[in-house]
Amino acid sequence: MKSRLSSLLDAFLPVLATLAALLVGAIMLLLLKANPLVAYKALWDGAFGSTNAVAETLVKATPFLLVGLGICISFRANVMNVGGEGQMIIGAIFATWVGLNVKGMPGWVLITLAMLAGVLGGGIWGGIPGILKAYFNVNEILSTIMMNAIAVQLMNYLLRGPMIDPAQAKAASQIPQTARLEEIYRLPRLVPTRLHFGALIAVILAILVYVLLWRTTLGFRIRAVGENPDAAKYGGIKVQRYVVIALLLGGAFAGLAGATQVFGVNYRIITDGSSTGFTGNAGFNGIVAALFGQLHPLLTIPASIFFGGLLVGANTMQRMVQVPSALITALNGLVVIFVVSSEIWRKKRQRRREVVALQINEPPETQAKSKETGA
Amino acid sequence: MISDLFSTTVIIGIISSGIRLATPYLYASLGETFSQRSGVLNLGVEGQMLMGAFAAFYVALKFGSLWGGVLAAILVGAVFGLAMAFVSNNLHAAQGISGIGFYLFGLGMSNLLFQKMIGTVETVQGFPKIYIPFLSDIPGIGEIFFSHNILVYIAFFLVPVAWFVLNKTTLGLKIRAVGENPDAADSLGVSVIRVRYFTVIFGGVMSALGGASLSIALLNVFQQNMTSGLGFIAVALVYFGGWRPWGILGGALLFSMVNSLQLWIQVLGIPIPSEIALMMPYILTILVLVVSTSKVRGPSALSKPFERGD
Amino acid sequence: MISEVLPDFRYLDSNKEYVMVKSNTLPSGQTRIDNMEICGITKRFPGVLANDHIDFDVKSGEVHALLGENGAGKSTLMKILYGIYHPDEGEIFINQKPVTINSPMDAIKSGIGMIHQHFMLVQTLTVAENVALGLLSSRGLLTDLDRVSKRIIELADIYNLKIDPDAYIWQLSVGQQQRVEIIKALYRGAALLILDEPTAVLTPQEVEELFAIMRQMVKDGYALIFISHKLHEVIEISNRVTVLRNGKRISTHLTSETTKEDLARWMVGHDIEFITSHEKSNVGEVLLKLENVSCNSDNGRHGLSDVSLEIHSGEILGIAGVSGNCQLELAETITGMRKTTGGHIYLGPDEITGLAPGELTERMLSYIPEERMRDGVIRNFSVAENMILREHHKSPYSRSGFLRLKDISAHTDELIEQFQVKTPSQATLAKNLSGGNIQKLVLAREISRNPRAIIAAQPTRGLDIGASEYVRAQLLEQRKAGAAIMLISEDLDEIFALSDRIAVIYEGKIMDVLTCEEATRERVGLLMAGVHPKKKASA
């Protein structure tokens, strides 16, 4: 009973940490002459206050979850994939190409093909750093950061040239965007909001990744390689191959995230020169979500929703109380710091629980026994 | 057209602008090297750079003191570093995310302060170029190496200093030990936490100085998100340099010079798409690592929080 | 209390007589610790009561040995004394004054030094750097490695610990690393020195050298705590001995008043039989064969060169050698963990040179690795997951890519039972098992497959006597079942007790292969030192 209460408290620890961060944020709001109560009500309403708000939160959370699932896999193999941004972009490009160029197919077939193309594109973009790491000893943090920049330039080039919307190609301003996907090639919506089928795919995949990691030999190997490559090698696992696979899978999930953003939300790729315009930073936010979720695919679901809701709500708050957007960014940073710092209490409490459990089960003193052999 | 690239103007231009562009990277990467060598991964570099850039710019603008600006950047960087050190050493926060948190906070906070305390884009008179007597008159060489502002010189001077500190001082020995095997260091009475506090604060100071080098020495302007990803490249360069100051110098120069080369390619009108030119520094950095045979390993305890008896 | 039997300011000399110590400062200038007492120390870990109200004490001029099975709580107690763990209950007194030791720094300041069971060395630093770490430098902020090196050489001379101060730790053999640990402690002038299983990785000669040092230190007035699983060592070196079992103190006695058998019984709770010799088994055809095998080593020293060996079915070939003579390399080349640079290896009729460990698993080659924490188990995997590490992809543990948890669980239960692995549950992480139980886990995994050949590298290193005897019995069992076994060990007793033939390795070369009858301790000892007795005789 008591321990259940205690674990419940653990589950609320991130919430408490968020509240603490918001308290600091309240001081900043007061300094900016905004009413924190009004602001935070707007934040809550914007994130979870209505069907539409919840839908927006889920829309935001979907790419975080997808990227986060990839992160669960690659970080478990101890490869630090920070290339989600680039992988999303390439995945989106592959999928969009399919969506625009493959013709004469039923909608769902084409969508499936396009999603697979996204997986392929992201997989390639993740696989390259994988190969570089496994066979050329190039650190993946470095290579994935660089690959992000390369992907952005590739996108800019394609959207300005080969893949530009034919309508824009004729116009003087040449907005760098692809043509819009036809209606039948879009991911269906779940409720009359922006919430699209991709969210469902992501949740299903979270379960599959859970199965993959703990119920398949592939997952066993990925985790073994991540925990101890020497012992993994001893166990007959080809370590380098699984490093590549882990990064490739990480990329594939990010690629799928990119594809669903196009097919479920934007219906085209459009660039403002950076990656963020398209990805909304999901390549990085997905990492945060996965780590919040302790690299557990199922825990990454609530973590993504939490983080998505925070961002959506914060934007609403900016609109409602008209504080500078910069405050929102800073506040998000604070929440991340506070939440990740609160982990220590969860761990401490867990440890204490185990020790306490031991004390309770401890048999009564057996000191007498030591006397018998003593002096 | 391509042959234009081999004129002395261009070569001098590439090298000297490579040196300038390398400056903020050097500060940030050297600082990051110290914290990583001691086992702390700080992904908040970009946020610290922005805060440093703002602090330095603000003081320079409002009080007209450039050195005051440098001092302000140092203080702000130290405070940020202190916070990061507390979170990673005492609260054992996962360093990958807490770093991203600090990045976001710095990104937002610097912009917020900028909007509230300055309001609009303004310029300052930054550190002037220092022409080193005689040396700066040498044709070519003078322009490349001896006609920069003081923060550029300091950045390059810090490379051997960092090497020296890491390899020749007791502090450096502690840093290396703590990053490799904190339990061993601890068992000899070295305070792992104290060393890490030092390196992370130092890293914050260096990142902030990197930001200041932009806002009051190289660009003389502050704008929101003016670093635009530079801090992350700086982290990547630590890996490129294999956690060694000289390697970082090599990486920063390589990256910056190729960046400047791509600027020249565009300026000279060499007909390749600008995006392809823009990719060059990134591709080359990877390629150099692929062909180089060095197999350096990172600090073993990198990003693992230390707990005695764990 | 037993400690009262022992008068202060005395040490036991080589004639086992007590002699007065003259001065109350040590040669290093450190004040002597006349008396250190631990009272009622209790320490709980999740799931384990590691120390249960333990009393313990040590005096200047004595060696107090601490004995106990794996996981009995010896290291935990010592780590509390050294400030690494904080006790849940209990107090520590030095010279009758209560002290709080919250960190190793406090321990060092109180004059306590510790040589850890798992070395506390920074692999990427040199010997001198490791020693200098944390010391005040005579050059202020700069390191004074030259001075440290000089002092290291001085100390090494006094206590006969040859070491190159400029060598990197990763280049050293474990025996050499042990010396660095001792030098580190001596350098700091500890008055009370804890030696947690210092002999586990030493050769008999090295053990003798260490004991000579310890005797010298005792004479100088040091207080020493000595932990070992080897009873004869305890008998030889200690004045008093305390036995722990399951976190409790079972007894404290003057060593002179105890016997090996007593100690063993106190440790285990019942009598155990020691394997001293074994009967011949039926030796069959050659199963494992090495032809001119060479490889590189990874610490920049010599690798294997032209090693040729044959092991028959039902035979144990012992590989004797001083630590650091390519035993690791030998095991790793055979088991596919390391590339060969020449030569051929056969298992039965098939060549297996260059095959990956996975393929060798298929061919029923088993490997009990020397570095079990590094190679043998995945610390953060459960016992069950570690049990199937080698065959996780095979039926019945996995089918069409999916793990079959029920079968895995059943199999694990069976092995835990059969091999008496002490673990709270099969979901327990390997890192929470004691060293002995980790080794049992590895053994269970490797032996339960009924392998054709077994490479067993230092299989009993660090194990308590019960576990060691168990491991040895299991190897003999496998021999009986017809496996070809290569037993790599630095423990000559073990080699002699188990081997049918003995090969001696020196600097990556096989000096000679002797039959049981030919092999005398002297002969093997000379070969281990790189001396060929025959050649010497002919010269």
Add this chain to the structure above:
Amino acid sequence: ATEEPAAAAEAAQVEEAAEEAEVAPMEEAAEPFRVAVVMPSAINDVAFSQSMYEALLFVQEKMGGADAFDFVYSENMFVVDDAAAAIRDYATQGYDLVIAHGSQYGSSLQEIAPDFPDTSFAWGTTVDTFGIPNIFAYEAASQEGGYVNGVIAASLSTSKKIGVIGPIETGDAKLYVDGFKVGAEATDPAIEVSVNWTGSFSDVALASEAATTHIANGADVLTGSAQMVVGAIGKAQESDVLWFGTQANQTSLAPSIVVASQVYHWEGVLQEMIGLINAGTLGGQSFTLTLANGGEVIEFNPDYALPDDVKALADSTVQGIIDGTITITLPAAE
């Protein structure tokens, strides 16, 4: 900016809100005209977003303050997806006019506008209304100001080399740069205009280094578009090289070397749209800022001593563009 009452924060379901919006324009003039704008960068970027922000402030003052004209904004909406959410939210809240100030927001508008047939939307910078009746489109013919700047630049350059720094080769920046080139080359066929795209709107350091590179290459006149050029302006000032601005007046950044800036005055368009909305037309029209309609103005730096003949040439060029005697033929799209 003004504060919104908290009550408005209650985001209702899409449909309900649409109904609410239906009533909004019908209400009496006592209610202020409410505008919401979504912008890709900060309101103080000395470029694209600032020009719109200033126009809104201007209109507000002109119409008699917040009681008559009330506006809210979302700045730094570089994430297209977030911008879409903001636009929808504003529409839900019944703003009279929702402005999507960025070409990347078009797609989102196309999605949202049909759901709110009684709300007026505006999209810039483009001329495309997608044929949707409640979308206005507006753009700046930045090639015109670019052309004029080019003409002046070519007249002032003695080295005959001019450097241009742009973000990515599209949209408003591309129009400006192309116009600038054509103007410069029309004035002096021997002039060499080289362009550097930094691939980013925010990389101040790279823009600055691009300027240095142009200067090292011999350029004595520079221009550039987007907010990251503040770095380049600094370099120009340091090397005493002339600068031409666009989007907003950049004189304050370097009073000694900025010759002229093409400044966007969106207020005209804004007022025109407000008039139309009040009269019941919610969209379907597109507006272009030109020199002719006063939406674009070449603002000279009074502190820069522009030679009289060049000033005259500039004025006549502006006049020529206005009366159509000068036509700007942009290079054909690839």
